[in-house]
Amino acid sequence: MNIVIPREIATALNILNYNGFEAYIVGGCVRDSLLGNAPKDWDITTSARTDEISICFKEYRTINTGLKHGTVTVIIQGMQIEITTYRIDGSYTDNRHPDTVFFTDKVADDLQRRDFTINAMAYGKNGIVDLFGGISDIESRIIRCVGEPDERFGEDGLRILRALRFSSVLGFKIEKNTEESIRKNKQLLCNISKERIVSEFNKLLMGLDFHNVMMEYRELVEVFIPEIRIFNDKEWETILNSMKHTDSLVLRLALLLNETGNAERILKTLKYDGKTISSVGLLSSCRDEQLIPDKIAIKKLLKKIGYDNYTALIKFKAAVFKARGHVFFNELDVVYEAEKAAEEIIADNECYSLKMLDVNGEDLIGAGISRGMILGDALNELLDLVIEGKLENKKEVLLDYIKNFKLAVDK
Numbered sequence: 001m002n003i004v005i006p007r008e009i010a011t012a013l014n015i016l017n018y019n020g021f022e023a024y025i026v027g028g029c030v031r032d033s034l035l036g037n038a039p040k041d042w043d044i045t046t047s048a049r050t051d052e053i054s055i056c057f058k059e060y061r062t063i064n065t066g067l068k069h070g071t072v073t074v075i076i077q078g079m080q081i082e083i084t085t086y087r088i089d090g091s092y093t094d095n096r097h098p099d100t101v102f103f104t105d106k107v108a109d110d111l112q113r114r115d116f117t118i119n120a121m122a123y124g125k126n127g128i129v130d131l132f133g134g135i136s137d138i139e140s141r142i143i144r145c146v147g148e149p150d151e152r153f154g155e156d157g158l159r160i161l162r163a164l165r166f167s168s169v170l171g172f173k174i175e176k177n178t179e180e181s182i183r184k185n186k187q188l189l190c191n192i193s194k195e196r197i198v199s200e201f202n203k204l205l206m207g208l209d210f211h212n213v214m215m216e217y218r219e220l221v222e223v224f225i226p227e228i229r230i231f232n233d234k235e236w237e238t239i240l241n242s243m244k245h246t247d248s249l250v251l252r253l254a255l256l257l258n259e260t261g262n263a264e265r266i267l268k269t270l271k272y273d274g275k276t277i278s279s280v281g282l283l284s285s286c287r288d289e290q291l292i293p294d295k296i297a298i299k300k301l302l303k304k305i306g307y308d309n310y311t312a313l314i315k316f317k318a319a320v321f322k323a324r325g326h327v328f329f330n331e332l333d334v335v336y337e338a339e340k341a342a343e344e345i346i347a348d349n350e351c352y353s354l355k356m357l358d359v360n361g362e363d364l365i366g367a368g369i370s371r372g373m374i375l376g377d378a379l380n381e382l383l384d385l386v387i388e389g390k391l392e393n394k395k396e397v398l399l400d401y402i403k404n405f406k407l408a409v410d411k
């Protein structure tokens with residue numbers, strides 16, 4: 001088994017070995033390499049203690065990332081490499097941080113504390129160290145805890161969601177004992193910070209097998225999104241089916257939460273970022289908006305929500321109708337017509353926003369409209385009339401109209 005390691009990482013391993021220490025790449029990078037995927041980062045585990053790591057790399061810039069946990073970051077040719085001493089975690093009282101960590105000289109001890117067999121392999125100059133059947137589990141496409149699942153989940157409740165995430169992203173099945181333990185210990189997720197939950201949940205949602213995982217482990221998702229309990233099995237399946245029709249996270253979240261009637265609040269509680277909250281919120285608020293393939297109606301909607309949100313809304317509606325099977329009338333065709341009409345509006349550069357109007361605020365002030373509310377009203381009225389085809393989008397036409405508008409206001 002041969003793993004291609006970046007030159008900077010190989011340099012770090014060689015320096016540690018040259019100084020008499022054991023050193024391996026470990027965890028996610030070994031898993032991803034064996035899967036044939038490009039690792040996102042490369043972690044190194046070593047028998048050297050932090051002070052020894054610093055001495056080995058005295059000619060390089062080092063950052064004392066987490067001395068208490070045994071980690072030093074070394075920068076080699078611009079690449080930040082985390083090097084951590086082999087460690088055994090002490091007891092966990094908060095299901096997250098070990099109260100203490102003990103350093104050890106055996107790589108086996110370090111691998112034993114890790115969550116899943118596929119994440120508990122190391123690779124160094126003598127090849128792979130696979131003490132818990134990680135390679136065989138990769139081959140059989142299985143997520144299995146290292147050792148006793150209750151203990152692993154008790155140490156860090158987030159691992160429950162990580163199991164689901166890996167199952168979704170890799171399309172692996174969760175092994176029976178691990179699965180039983182996940183269900184038994186699901187309440188441990190309550191002790192986990194929302195930020196950590198969201199980071200795993202987003203990956204789960206974007207995984208190729210999210211549908212099956214969310215079907216099988218709905219009760220787990222209910223621990224941190226209790227609002228989904230209102231759905232019966234059929235409704236839940238329809239929602240998950242609709243999510244298959246898009247590969248955008250925002251749209252998947254909107255489709256997942258839309259029917260709760262509370263999407264924005266749920267995302268706020270989960271501490272999602274503001275941009276995601278507002279995009280999902282906007283889609284939810286437009287969920288009852290009728291898409292009529294009529295250009296004036298579309299331009300009015302474009303004025304209200306902008307082109308990007310309109311495109312998202314089209315995809316959102318299409319996904320909902322596809323999942324429902326659009327039995328009654330051809331709602332899906334209407335959506336596609338509305339999409340085509342919007343594309344034509346854009347291609348023809350037809351005016352639907354204040355920015356596209358042939359006059360701006362300054363022009364209207366020049367024509368005698370005072371600043372403030374009235375100015376806004378005047379611009380909006382002009383835009384509506386242009387959208388409705390009652391006025392041509394030409395400066396002289398618009399200014400001419402505004403004279404009358406001013407007269408009406410002045411009266």
Ligand code: CTP
Pocket residue numbers: 026027028029040041113114115116119120156158159162
């Ligand atoms: N790990 C663990 N328990 C956790 C988190 C991580 O045992 N709750 C171990 C695993 O061995 C994991 C390694 O630490 O492989 C690195 O963790 P992390 O970088 O969070 O995730 P990866 O497994 O590398 O996966 P990815 O980079 O795809 O998120």
